[in-house]
Every structure is written in structure tokens, then in C-alpha cells.
Amino acid sequence: MTDGAPDRRLRRSDALRRVTDGIVSLDTGFRYTYVNPQAERILDRPTDDLLGRTVWEAFPGTTGTVAETKLESAMATQEQQSFERHNAELDRWFDVRVYPDEGGLTVYFADVTERKRLERDLAETNRQLTALVENTVTPIYIKDTEGRYRLMNEAAADLFDLTPEDAVGTCDTELFDPESVPEISEVDERIVARDEADSREAVRYIDGRRHTFLDDKYPYHDANGDVVGVMGISRDITARKRRERELQKLSEEYEAVFDNAEDAIFLVDVETTDTAAVFRYERLNPAHEASTGLSTADVHGKTPREVLGEELGGEVVANYQRCVDARDAITYEETLTLPEGQRVWQTKLAPVIIDDEVTRIVGIARDITERVGRERELRRKNDRLDEFASVISHDLRNPLNVAQGRTALLLELCDDDYHGHLDPLAESLDRMAAIVADTLTLARQGKSVSDSCEIEVVDLVGQCWGGVETAEASLEIEDEFTIRGDWDRLRHVFENLFRNAVEHAGDTVTVRVGRGDDDSIYVKDDGPGIPETIRETVFEPGYTSAAGGTGFGLAIVKRIAEAHGWEVAVADGRDGGARFEFHGVDPLDD
Helix, strand or coil: CCCCHHHHHHHCCHHHHHCCCEEEEECCCCEEEEECHHHHHHHCCCHHHHECCEHHHHCHHHCCCHHHHHHHHHHHHCCCEEEEEEECCCCEEEEEEEEEECCEEEEEEEECHHHHHHHHHHHHHHHHHHHHHHHCCCCEEEEECCCEEEEECHHHHHCCCCCHHHHCCCEHHHHCCHHHHHHHHHHHHHHHHHCCCEEEEEEEEECCEEEEEEEEEEEEECCCCCEEEEEEEEEECHHHHHHHHHHHHHHHHHHHHHHHCCCEEEEEEEEECCCCEEEEEEEECHHHHHHHCCCHHHHCCCCHHHHHCHHHHHHHHHHHHHHHHHCCCEEEEEEEEECCEEEEEEEEEEEEEECCEEEEEEEEEEECHHHHHHHHHHHHHHHHHHHHHHHHHHHHHHHHHHHHHHHHHHHHHCCHHHHHHHHHHHHHHHHHHHHHHHHHHHHHHCCCCCCCEEEEHHHHHHHHHHCCCCCCCEEEECCCCEEEECHHHHHHHHHHHHHHHHHHHCCCCEEEEEECCCCEEEEEECCCCCCHHHCCHHHCCCCCCCCCCCCCHHHHHHHHHHHCCCEEEEEECCCCCEEEEEECCCCCCC
16 A cells, blocks of 8 residues: 555545544654544644644644553554543543554544543532432442342441441341341332332331331332332431320320319410510310319410400419510419409419520419418417517516515525425426416417528537536537528527437437438437327427426427428437437438
């Protein structure tokens, strides 16, 4: 074949002119001898600019590239070469095939820039999808038609304590407990057979532990569109289902409390407006309906003013607004006039806050009419006690003091012959003074405690012990703790108990003070104790077994304890002796 024969053959071929690939011919010196129209267009260079010039002259950027290497290799070895190359000058990608012969090279090339861009975009998309699958906390997997896992992300593999690599090739019988496998297989087979998706809430057991999943499964297709497996996304909603069950339980318990509570309970919806909140009743519990004569049907959707009238409803709205403004529970008392008469209610309002907004108010109203009546009666009794104490203090104590003074004077002036009459008189007057003092204490200290403070028991007990004639007796404080109470009144409690111990157990008695179980404190001694048959009697006013005693000491102890809301009882000490226990104290150190 003579030089130039391939060129003439190519120029004569209309078929080559109609191909979509760019075609050029190079002689043995790598000079262009032929450029078809497609090549001219792709290279964006006129044929006249290329013919007779070498590749390196026409495109200097080709030097030192894979194109140079492949062209030289094809020329030297006379073997076909293929490669892809990015032309920086044209910013295009080309798929190049080089065919050598004795006259040079025929080069076919196609512009694959768009394909490369798509491949790059696809690779980026795949990278993103891979990262999403690998890093999402939702289990994702793919199984083949044999039920073997071909892909499992880390979230899915973690369910079985596996790595994603170790999970590949496993099947459901290896991963799930036996009771879960049949349903899994049945669902997968139906998806493959029908080529349709399936979504359901499914309970699965893994190593004996119950899991609830929200399963979304889809048929997995190959490039030809044939179903070759199942792909799935399984959201583990075990914790959510547990919360739902707990919420359901709480809701049922709430409904039980709401329906069966003895206190009146009501719900008020809160509508927030630009000017003020609007309150509308939602529900009343049966106790509320029974105590007020109103029903849920009567009040539902209505405002307090619509239900209770302008005056009373306005007061109720003001209290509801206080609760909204405080964003916390409030408690107050109110007097309502109902068909059966005037009743006093203690009402507690609590706001329900959602998304930082008060959306509802829950109210609990307790009928305290009887308690208020008892308190009023108690105040009347206390007033009478105050009057009685005043009479004793002024009208009786003054003449008693005069009689004691005159008797003391007579004892100094009279001969010893008269002392046989005057000594018993002086003793009787002293006893009367002691009774008066104890009666005043009993009357004044038995009132309910309204002003209390925190008291360190070790300080109170130490002061009381120092204020009593204890001879050779000893005190042991077995626990240090704090209580709340009236210091002055509690001083009478401990002083009377210390005197009682010395009087009945002797000058060498040991008295111990400490905490009992839970909410109790005790004062005990190592004396002879108190017989069980008289343990209730000892607290009655006037009871005494000691010569010269007034019988009011333990009665005062009981009254002051009750004024604090405590209960007092007598028991045996572990080592014998008397043990006075006070329950309901609720020490503050817990």
C-alpha cells in the first residue's frame, strides 16, 4: 500500500462522514492527514488548521499526557490502544481508540463529557447515599430472594451485635428468635411474588428481648427491572411504644382518679388572645357535679361568667389569671352560695404548660366547710380558755400570793407551837400555786401551733435539762437532728418529761433522747417504767402517782404534742423503763 492510500480511502467513504465519532488520520510522524466533520466540530478547529501539523503542534497541551503515551505506543507496537482523556484546553472528556497500520494511525474519539459528568454526579449521589445509609440511626438492609442479607447498615447490624461486614450472608433464622421468623419470611415472599411494598408495625424478638419495629419493605429490582430481593427500613419504636403504654396507663389512672376522687376536680381550657386569656370549662368530675349541682353538659365550653354570673365569675377569672401569670400552682379559699347553702372551698389551681404556653388549668376544690366550722369553734374555745387563764392569772393568783406572803410572815413571827398548823397551810398554798401555774400552761400551750421554726433538738434538750433539778441523773442524746415546732412550747414538753423521770426513777436515772423509725422521736429512761394498764390514764389532767404532784405534767405534754399535729404514746424501753414516743414529727434532716 502506497503512502496516502488510507487518506484517499477515508475521503472517498461517505459512510465515514456520516458516523457520529470524530475520526482523524495521522501519518508516521503524527501529522494530521484527515479530519472528518465530526472531529472538526468536536475539536473546534478547522480542518485546514490541522492538516500537515503534528498533534503536539496543534495541541501543545497533549505533550506529556496519556494521549502522547498511547499514540506512541500504538505506533511502536502496532497494537490497538484505548483510553479516556480530559482535554484541558477544550475542557472536554474524550473516549479515544487508536488503530495502527503501516501508514500511520487512525484515531476514533467520542465526546463523552456529558457521560463523565453524569458518572461524576452519579458517583457523588452514590457517595451521599452510602454515607446516609451507613450513618443513619435507622436500620436499613437488602436481602436476596433466598433470604440472605446482601447489605446491612451499622444501625441494623447493631441490633444483632454484629458489624455490617459480618452481617452480610446471614439469614433471619440466625438473627431473630424462632417465633419471629415465620412472619418475616411470609411477608418477604409476598413482596417478591407480588412485586409490591408492605408497611406494618411488627413485633420481633432478638435474644429474648421484645422489639417493636415500624417496617417499610419494598421489592428490590435489578438493572432489567426483575425482582431480585427485598429492601427494608425498620424504625425501632420500642421506646416509643413503651412510652405510649405508660401514657395509656397514666391516662387510665388519671381517669380513675378523676372519676372517683372525693375532691371536686375541673378542667379549664385557656385561649390566649392579644388582650387577655379566655377561660372555658371543659370537664367536671362526678364529685364536683354532686357537690355543686352542675354537670359537664351545663358548663362545657362556657366561661366562668357565663356559668357563675358576672360578680362571682369575675372573681374566678381573676384567680385563673393569677395562675396563668404565676405559671405555677396557687391555692386559695373561696365561699360559694349553692342551692344547699353557703359552702367554703379550698381550691388549688395548677397550669398545664405546653411549648412554653399555658394551655389548660386543672383545678381541685375541697369542701372545707366543716373544717372551717371546727376551726371557728376551736377559736371560740381558745378564746374561752384565754378568758379562763386571765381569771386564774389575775383574780386567783393575786389573792393566792397574798395568802402565801401572810403565811410566810406568820411562820417567822409565831412560836414553834403554831408551826404544826402553819406548815401544812404553807404547803397547801404552794400546791395551789403549782396547780395554778400548770393550769395556765395547759390552757395556753394546747392551742394549735401557727408560728414554728427549725429547732436543733440537741440545743433544745440541753437547755431544758439545764432548767430542771436533776440531782445525779444523766442525759444522753443518741441522735442529732432538726425538727420544726414552737420552741417555747416544746420546752415545757422536755422539761416535764425530765422532771417525771427524776421523780419516778430516782436521782441517778439516765434519760436518753433520739430518733425512732421514720417520723418519730423518743424520750426514754432506765427507771421502773409505767404499767401498761395505766399508760392512757397518765395523760389525763390531775392524774399523778408522785407525792405533791399536780397531775398536769403529762397532760401538758400531750396537749402541746397535739397542738403540733403529733401523737404521743407510752411504751416499754428496750432495756426497761418508760419510753415516750412522738409520731408525726417528720424530722428535717432526711
